[in-house]
Amino acid sequence: MTRIYLETYGCQMNEADSELMSGVLVRAGFELVGDPAAADILLLNTCAVREHAEQRVLGRITDLARHKQARPGVLLGVTGCMAQHLRGRLLEHSRWLDLVIGPDSYRDLPELLARAARGPVARAEPDPAETYGDLEPLRAPGVRAWVPVQRGCDKFCAYCIVPFTRGRERSLPLEHGLREIRRAVAGGCREVVLLGQTVNSWHDGGRDFADLLRAARAVEGLLRLRFVSPHPAHMTPRLVETMAEGGPVCPQLHLPLQSAADPVLAAMGRGHTLADYDDVVRRLRAAVPDLALSTDVIVGFPGETAADFACTEEYLRATRFDSAFLFKYSSRPGTRAAALPETVTEEEKNHRLARLIALQHDVAAS
Ligand code: 5AD
Ligand code: SF4
Numbered sequence: 001m002t003r004i005y006l007e008t009y010g011c012q013m014n015e016a017d018s019e020l021m022s023g024v025l026v027r028a029g030f031e032l033v034g035d036p037a038a039a040d041i042l043l044l045n046t047c048a049v050r051e052h053a054e055q056r057v058l059g060r061i062t063d064l065a066r067h068k069q070a071r072p073g074v075l076l077g078v079t080g081c082m083a084q085h086l087r088g089r090l091l092e093h094s095r096w097l098d099l100v101i102g103p104d105s106y107r108d109l110p111e112l113l114a115r116a117a118r119g120p121v122a123r124a125e126p127d128p129a130e131t132y133g134d135l136e137p138l139r140a141p142g143v144r145a146w147v148p149v150q151r152g153c154d155k156f157c158a159y160c161i162v163p164f165t166r167g168r169e170r171s172l173p174l175e176h177g178l179r180e181i182r183r184a185v186a187g188g189c190r191e192v193v194l195l196g197q198t199v200n201s202w203h204d205g206g207r208d209f210a211d212l213l214r215a216a217r218a219v220e221g222l223l224r225l226r227f228v229s230p231h232p233a234h235m236t237p238r239l240v241e242t243m244a245e246g247g248p249v250c251p252q253l254h255l256p257l258q259s260a261a262d263p264v265l266a267a268m269g270r271g272h273t274l275a276d277y278d279d280v281v282r283r284l285r286a287a288v289p290d291l292a293l294s295t296d297v298i299v300g301f302p303g304e305t306a307a308d309f310a311c312t313e314e315y316l317r318a319t320r321f322d323s324a325f326l327f328k329y330s331s332r333p334g335t336r337a338a339a340l341p342e343t344v345t346e347e348e349k350n351h352r353l354a355r356l357i358a359l360q361h362d363v364a365a366s
Contacts, residue, residue: 001031002113005039009057010047013195016146018045019137021106028110028140035065040076041113044332046082048161050330054082056289058094065096075099075116079106081165085334087124103151103166106132126167128152134174136183138185143191148213149177150196155231157258158269158337159301159329162197165267169197174204174212177326181219188362191224192216198231200239210238217248227251228280229296231271232257233271235280244287251288256281256296260315261308264301269336274315281319297356300349302340309352313359320363326356 004025008018021043022032033039041270043065047053061076066257068074077099078090084102091097099116101109103125115121131151139145153162153286154169179194194216196202200209209227225248232255243249259265260274284291297312316324328349331338 022138153197200230243329299352300344
């Protein structure tokens, strides 16, 4: 039996993809192992959202290559967003790699692995129809299950690689999503996290994300229901109302802000102003009084002035997020922002990041 070791980087969507791959592989007769030294095939499921994530994976490839040196015949492969982003160039970049597989090709993993034994394989064609809605993942045991209900993204924010690595937005049909939730609950889990890059733009025919939440919360045995990540532009009044109705729907939301300066939001192409975002926060907090609210912020986007940054500081101080994921802007080749001149020095980015970390720390402590 061929033994596979699979290591996952990046977001929850990648965790869910690894569970999907595990399901495909085990059904095809492969055995999953937790120790690379005991495996015939080593796979890294990767993230490309910031350069730092890619650097880590490149380091890890070199690390794992020693298993190939020690045991000829061992295969080393990269899947996920980095595979899609760099495609065949990854094979050239690293002479250790045998396999490069993008996020829309996991259905064919067994066949691609068999081919890789005969020579390097790269498969990274986007498939705009692939939702994997019919494939059963092999979930890590536990009370929480990730259930992807949407793949890809159509927003094309100027800094973001995701629309290029994960392709166009597509929603799983309602019935497929519900079947996965029921299956997870039947398997012992009590909490479901619905996943999508802009999960609240999910739709199926005339049904929107509020309809999906309403159907999902009725699944018997489900105690907690969450979703990540919503986009501010799709926080409809009905969705807020559905959250306010509670039940298994948790009073918790991770709502990416990115910047609180309108010129930066416009340059990022976020599709909303600060006032729009703040309106969502006010509606949410009025309807769900005990809401735990978290966010993402990027500092040092091209063109972000000291005054723009001050707006973000002021907004974080005033809004008092329960937590915030704070990132330095990282230019991603192929995105619109990559063509803009970088106006914020690395030193200034570090300075702005440190200020926000300290500010958020103060907010959390007081
Ligand atoms: N540079 C820095 N941060 C980024 N993010 C996405 N792309 C970039 C980038 N190029 C951040 C955003 C997003 C989170 C998942 O990662 O804040 O919400
Ligand atoms: Fe990237 Fe914007 Fe899509 Fe989020 S909404 S995945 S930041 S393009």
